[in-house]
Amino acid sequence: MAKDLQIVLALCFVCLVGHVVTDCNVCQTNQAACINSTSFYLCFGDGMPHTDRIYNCLEGTVCTARTAICVQKNAQWPPSCGDTSKCGQCSAHRNHKFACQSRGTFQMCYGATRPTGALGFCPPGYACDASSDVVCTPERVGQTFTCDLHDDLVSTSTTTPTTTVTTASPTTVSTTTESTALSPDAFCRASFKGIPIHAIPNDTVCTSYIYCRFYINTWVGRIIDCPAANPYFNGWTRCCGTVKATRPGCLQG
Structure with missing residues (x-):
């Protein structure tokens, strides 16, 4: 009996681990490709995300591989891709020095609670890291991004700290x-x-x-x-x- 119970627990663990995180911008079985924790592209059955339009989950829900795509966030079913909870947050850095607006962009905070000024851009191969005082650190395999949002989803026409996801067609x-x-x-x-x-x-x-x-x-x-x-x-x-x-x-x- 004890051995059977161990097998059941092991299988449950495997199932849960299989739903923790999947690759970003990859078509899932629900025909959605999550691009961050709250936004996604649709795939329409051809195995490739259609990037001409971005869809956004309702407030309080996250993008997952489940049939409904966007579901209430809970410990058993976290978002399929990334975490955007610290995007634009000066408090993510211990000294309120800067705020990450995406994986490779940031704004300075200068000790304030809200970032200000123009966007800064990390060099190629670097990412914004609020756990470090050097702002941008070399990208590495398995990295957890402070703001797991693709750079091209950040509005560059405003200096406000709000990260804006657009639904317009990409500029050609x-x-x-x-x-x-x-x-x-x-x-x-x-x-x-x-x-x-x-x-x-x-x-x-x-x-x-x-x-x-x-x-x-x-x-x-x-x-x-x-x-x-x-x-x-x-x-x-x-x-x-x-x-x-x-x-x-x-x-x-």
Whole structure:
């Protein structure tokens, strides 16, 4: 009898462990791919997440592999992917020095309860870590992120500490004078590996740029707006400034 009980307990333990954490952005049996603890893409049976739209769980629920996708959080069935409870929280750092807004972005707190100022970006291969005083630490296998939110889900057009998840279609980047277009992720994977900041090809407005970073064995990118004080991006200096470039691609001259 004792041996049978041990077998039953072992099987129960295996079942629970199997539901603790799954890979992020991977299609589950419920045809959802959780991208953090409260958001997901749909898969529609083809085995690939459809990233044109982000779906958000209702408040108080988390994204899981269960049929309902979003269920009330409990110890027996935690979210399938990541933890966003410390996103934007100055209190996550023992000295209220900074707050992680995503895996690779942060804002400074300077001892206050709410972060302030522009977003900061960790270098490629580094992640925001509120358990450390150096803000960004090298990414490692099995790492637990302070704010397990993908960088491209963070609003870069505001300096408020609230992390914003959008439902809009991803911005496309024109790569030729014809109709061919690439997403920021595809642009970063296709061109200029090793350089994080790029002008948007054939851009004539020049008020934003592409930021690339190497994450989990691939390049990912996002569109970032220049701040109001320096509204124009210069593709030659790779900086935002007060003078608008005149050539296509936001280059001077």
